[in-house]
Amino acid sequence: MSEPILSVRGVSKTYASGVHALHAVDLDINKGEIFALLGPNGAGKTTLISIICGIVTPSTGTITVGGFDAIGQPKRARRQIGLVPQELATDMFETVESTCRxxxxLFGHPQKSGHIDEVLKDLSLYEKRKAKIMELSGGMKRRVLIAKALAHEPDILFLDEPTAGVDVELRRDMWKLVHRLREKGTTIILTTHYIEEAEEMADRVGVISGGKLLVVDEKAALMKKLGKRELDIALNEAMDTIPGELGDWDLSLENEGKTLRYVFDAQAERTGIPSLLRKLADLNIGFKDLETSKSSLEDIFVDLVKEGGK
Amino acid sequence: MNVHGILAIYKFEMARALRTLWQSLVTPVITTSLYFVVFGGALGSQIKEVDGIAYGSFIVPGLIMMSLLTQSISNASIGIYFPKFTGTIFELLSAPISSMEMVIGFVGAAATKSVVLGLIILATAALFVPIPIHHPFAMVAFLLLTSITFSLFGFIIGVWAKGFEQLNFVPALLITPLTFLGGAFYSISKLPDPWRTFSLFNPVVYLVSGFRWSFFDKGDVPVGISLAATGGFMLLCLVTIAWIFRTGYRLKN
Known part of the structure; x- marks a missing residue:
């Protein structure tokens, strides 16, 4: 395997307030891949990105970007990185074009108008290039932030929650853009708290929670691990206990006994649902509604943390 | 050396001034003209001369200094405070640009604006009163040195400030009184002791005195001391800025 383009070793961060945001994180990113950092709010995703980009100083650990130490040779390291932050922080009075310039x-490139034009066209911003940023909608502002990061031709692009608060159409556009960038050879690291986003975009996924990187794996492998689903059965009459005859299924009672919840593995060949429903009919347990859902990310984290603790 | 980065910051800051050309240049010119009407016209007819210089001419260096100090501080402090306020500072911090290069960009732009402003005020003043310039090189040197020094000082204030109130606090509560008491409108040699001695602790006295010397060949303190005091303050600002970037004080977590 080739050298990773980005290597994080033993990075931890304790803020002055005493908050431990990161605990000894190790992470390698391969050249040209799309990596999704998945985790709930406050997991340490933004802190990790900020440390790699030089905005936050790590308490311990080292970071190597394209062979350059991020602390020892910050200029060489940072030149390769483009960052699209989570917050829509823009210079409101500037025009789209001037802010990209x-x-x-700022990243040390001579002005070459062709490249910025290309980036703006790619992001459907070209028509708006003379507009002041304050006149743009929220979705457009996010595109401007992406254009700014791409204006200096980074090898590695960080997208911090690129689709947070973004409408469906823009989200689709964003996904397409990420794939186009990858085709051009850009390495992309994005954070998200939507599983389906990681599923749609990433080659590999890392799950972070409570400042710890719990697992890093190929997407397919991880989705299998995380792919638990729930079937909620709304009962006609509330139950106190689950009948012993249903012991073969992973069941629990929710909603004061009015809902029977079955957790199953969506990837498995036999989900056990038809047999469960037949059994319920045999036992004369009436139900009026069925609802399946993917187990929430929080549930998955709870599982992962438990596994990690074992 | 990231020359493109320095230029980007410099141009950005200059563009900001051009966008607000009215408040950047016209306001100080009008204010200065008002000082002329009040101090030069209304009061000047009573005072006539200070140290053998017509009062109207005598106050010109002090007036220029006053604008130079307040404008350098406000330009440079807003320049760095605003990105902190809007959050766009993330880009400056993540860019491959050294702290020194960043300071050159911000302070260079702020100082440029101050120098241009000083020259405009000088030209405005020349419309009202005759202004001899005995030491033009020293005059330009003081103009540059003061603009750079106080832009550095403004940069520090911009980093330190946590809100717009604090941003105005230092210029309003420190610089304006020090300028008024720093001999902008009078010669401190005319003050009775102990006020004269007290005044020597006011750094602005040395700026105004040195600047006035470059015009009229006369100052309250020897020009060498003026130069040394200004240079000393500049050094102090540079050391503070070096410390800010080394520790990341109020810029980085």
Whole structure:
């Protein structure tokens, strides 16, 4: 396997307030891959990205970007990185084009209008290039932030919650853009708290919670692990206990006994649902509604943390 | 050296001034003209001369200094405070640009604006009163040195400030009184002791005195001391800024 383009070793962060945001994180990112960092709010995703990009100083650990130490040779390391932050922080009075030029210059590149035009066209911003940023909608502002990051031709692009608060159409566009960038050879690291987003976009997924990187794996492998689903059966009459005859299924009672919940593995060949329903009919247990859902990310984290503890 | 980065910041800051050209240049010019009407016209007819210089001419260096100090501080402090306020500072912090390069960009732009402003005020003043310039090189040197020094100082205030109130606090509560008491409108040699001695602790006295010397060949304190005091303050600001970037004080977590 080739050298990773980004290597994080033993990075931890304790803020001055005493909050332990990260605990000894190790992570390798391969050149040209799309990596999704999945985790609930407050898990340490943004802290980790901020440390790699040089905005937050790590308490311990080292970071190597394309062979350059991020602390020892920050210029060489940072030049390769583009960051699209979570917050829509823009220079409101600037025009789209001038703010992109600023980013390009700031990262040490001579102005070359062709490249910025191309980026703006790619993001459907070209028509708006002379518009002031304050006149743009929220979705457009996010595109501007992406354009700014791409203006200096980074090898690695960080997208911090790129689809948070974004409408469906823009989300689709964003996914397409990420795939196009990958085709051009850009390595992409994105954070998200939507499983389906990681599923849609990423090659590999890392799950982070409570400042710890719990698992890093190929997407397919991880989705199998995480792919638990729930079937909620709304009962006609509330139950106190689950009848012993139903012991073969992983069942629990919710909603004061009015809902019977069955947790199953969606990837498995036999889900056990038809047999469960037949059994319920045999036992004369009436139900009026069925609802399946993917188990929430929080549930999955709870499982992972439990596994990690074993 | 990230020259493109320095230029990007410099141009960005200059563009900001051009966008607000009215408040950046016209307001100080009008204010200065008002000082002329009040101090030069109304009061000047009573005072006539200070140290053998017509009062109207005598106050010109002090007036320029006053604008230079307040504008350098406000330009440079807003320049760095605003990105902190809007959150766009993430880009500056993540860019491959050294702290020194960042300071050159911000402070260079703020100082440029101050120098231009000083020259405009000088030209405005020349419309009202005759202004001899005995030491033009020293005059330009003081103009540059003061603009750079106080833009550095403004940069520090911009990093330190946590809100717009604090941003105005230092110029309003420190710089304006020090300028008024720093001999902008009078010669401190005319003050009775102990006020004269007290005044020597006011750094602005040395700026105004040195600047006035470059015009009229006369100052309250020897020009060498003026130069040394200004240079000393500049050094202090540079050391503070170096410390800010080394520790990340109020910039980085």
């Amino acid at each position: 600023f980013s390009r210059g």
